Amino acid sequence: MKINKKVRYGLRAMTEIRDSHQIGILQKQISENQSIPLNFLDSIITGLRNANLITNYSGKSSGYILTRSAKEISVYDIYCAFEPELALVNCICESNECKHANMCTTKDYWFELNNQIKQMMKNAYLDTLIVNENKGPTKIKAH
């Protein structure tokens, strides 16, 4: 079970765009800052734009910005820019219902796990994604 690279790069790209605030940021700059291959980033940007999460003015010095506040963009919004609805197992998509579903011992469990994961991704917002400066164990300040 892996998160695919478009989602991972997409999330990192989104934090770059977030941090450029109203000014906007170019693909090239995102690519350099985040070590994402430029050509690959291109298709990631397409995904984010189609999902209506970012926008820009076309032309030479465009620069991408968010379409809404970072605290209104969830990790699941970004996930869905690159993947269909989260479905850990195929029978979660109704179109793919499997024949022995009505005697399946595991279906309910997968549905439950699927929902919980989805909910965790929906409850995490772009504004909370930050670099953790603490490398070592957390120091508790005496008070």
Add this chain to the structure above:
Amino acid sequence: MKINKKVRYGLRAMTEIRDSHQIGILQKQISENQSIPLNFLDSIITGLRNANLITNYSGKSSGYILTRSAKEISVYDIYCAFEPELALVNCICESNECKHANMCTTKDYWFELNNQIKQMMKNAYLDTLIVNENKGPTKIKAH
């Protein structure tokens, strides 16, 4: 993000073995009951045996049984019979630490999500996996 078929079949196979209690159950029977291709089930059984979750006597009329109580076998135990430790992103495995980890905005989030999913799989035990008989909306009995 998908659960692979070995894990899914493996979990279903485990509920069959659980339900055979002390008697034991043959691959062929598991294969028929759960519509799992027999040859493929073979490699799944191997995984479960190597993970020390099931055992049998080899030969003609063997039959598999659990090595311990179903309520002591977690979904995560079964998952790990077929996959290495859950790692949604590669940098979770220390051997694969990525170069810009110390400036990564998303690492902490993936670590947190990874831990929560792992915990949910560790807290679900084989004895709780059952067929849900209710097809329609739940009927609440008047009392």
Add this chain to the structure above:
DNA sequence: TTCGCATCCAACTAATTCAATAGAATTAAT
């Protein structure tokens, strides 16, 4: 207007993983 830069867009490919199959060797009950 022509050039450079950056985005936009579609097709393609190389590599890897996944799901399944095939067949031979082994084991043990009858």
Add this chain to the structure above:
DNA sequence: ATTAATTCTATTGAATTAGTTGGATGCGAA
């Protein structure tokens, strides 16, 4: 011995992933 089941190794075919290539388009500066 025969039979029925498991065990082990190797291979295949399909699907997915990650990334590339090449060209069209749009804008601004020289």
